[in-house]
Amino acid sequence: MAEPAPLPGPNDPDNATEGAGLRKIIHVDMDAFFASVEQRDDPNLRGRPVAVGGSSGRGVVAAASYEARRFGVKSAMPSVTARRLCPDLVFVKSRFEAYREASEQIRAVFHHHTPHVEPLSLDEAYLDVTEDRLGVGSATRIAQMIRQEIKAKTQLTASAGVSYNKFLAKLASDQNKPDGLCVIRPGEGAAFVQSLPIRRFHGVGPKAEAKMKRLGIETGADLAAKDMVFLRANFGSFADYLYRAARGIDLRPVRTSRIRKSIGGERTFSEDISSGSQLRATLENIVDIVWTRVENAAAKRSEDQPPVRGRTVTLKLKYTDFQINTRAKSVAHWVEDKEEFARLARILLEEAMPLPMPIRLMGLTLSNLDRGDATERKRDEAQLSLL
Structure with missing residues (x-):
């Protein structure tokens, strides 16, 4: 287990005042959540490389234990690739009821300390503890208490980041994983961000990273050295986010709804693809990924609430020249099972072929969601998130 962070000093976010416009934000992220629940519940899996998801040829990894990650196995990876990287990998089927039960215990711990909780998924959330329920006052101490309480109630470990905005808190929670705590104090945000490789920035994927490196941007410091004119010329609407992120600036509040x-x-593919067999296999993998997320969202709703359902399936294709094409198909009834979702997605892909050029990205969405009445939406929509 990681050593606890030191108690707050004079420059700690715990001492930031409301008048200074600084918040006390904690980002809590469970460590390999799905896989850790499986290892907790089955002692035979402890210490072994575990993947949650389908093991068939078209299956996909929904989550991987840290033992599996050491071999390069990660979420959203095709199962055949994961098996090739780690021949001893143990596949287990998803058990969303178990994950939801653990998540509800974790949420109860959060709400014990603050009403200002913004869930991102079953296993992570932002907390604003500028004013906490127990009067602890120290965000660092609250983060320590939360991690200890989660471990006591669920036998699972959590990592946490503490800072004065959401962007920095999320970066911090990933800094000392697993089972770690990191604090970024006022005045330290810009220096911390600028010391990081550019890939650590949320939203910077492999293609964006490659483009940045071609432009001489490999770290946050390199990014901070570029002015807005340069960023807008090369990254368009993404430039505003990059400019603020390189300086550790984030004004977003924690939203409870x-x-x-x-x-x-x-x-996004490391190499552009165009053959029919590659396109169809990729589509099946994305169907698995998205439907797992639909089930994940459904698992977070209580039994007396309507299921998560949608009527529109949209296929997104980004070509090698970065042009984007989308196709959508809506039905009069709810798309309530994976088979129908996959069938509609396949129709959209077949309609798009033959492609005018290879693609670098493929995506699927289920939209026109049924979210119940307005009161339900305010209470529950914050719980919908991608893995």
Whole structure:
């Protein structure tokens, strides 16, 4: 287990005042959540490389234990690739009821300390503890208490990041994983961000990273050295986010309610693809990814609430020249099972072929979601998130 962070000092976010416009934000992220639940519940899996998901030829990894990650296995990876990287990999089927039960215990711990909780998924959330329920006052101490309480109640470990905004808190929670705690204090945000490789920035995928490296941007410091004119010329609307992120700036509040209008997923390829067999196999993998997320969202709803359902399936294709083409198909009834979702997705792909050129990205979404009445939306929509 990681050593606890030191108690707050004079420059700690715990001492930031409301008048200074600084918040006390904690980002909590469970360690390999699905796989850890499986290892907790089955002693035979402990210490072994475990993947949650389908083991068939078209299956996909929904989550991987840290033992599996050492071999390069990660979520959204095709099962055949994962098996090739780790021949001893143990596949287990998803058990969303078990994950939901653990998640509800974890959420109860969060709400014991603050009403200001913004869930991102079953296993992570932002907390605003500028004013905490127990009067602890120290965000660092609250993060320590939360991690200890989660371990006591669920036998699972959590990592946490503490800072004065959401962007920095999320970076911090990933800094000392697993079972770690990191604090970024006022005045330290820009220096911390600028010391990081550019790939650590949320939203910077393999293609964006490669483009940045071609432009001489490999670290946060390199990014901070570029002015807005340069960033807009090379990254368009993404430039504003990059400019602020390189300086550790994030003014977003923790939102306890937010409306989710779709659930989706996409894959960016290391090499562009165009053959029919590759396209169809990729589509099946994305179907698995998205439907796992639909089930994940459904698992977070209580039994007396309507299921998560949608009527529109959308296929997104980004060509090698970065042009994007989308096709959508809506039905009069709810798409309530994976088979129908896959069937509609296949129709959309067949309609798009033959492609005018290879693609670098494929994505699917389920939208026109049924979210119940307005009161339900305010209470529940914050719980919808991608894995």
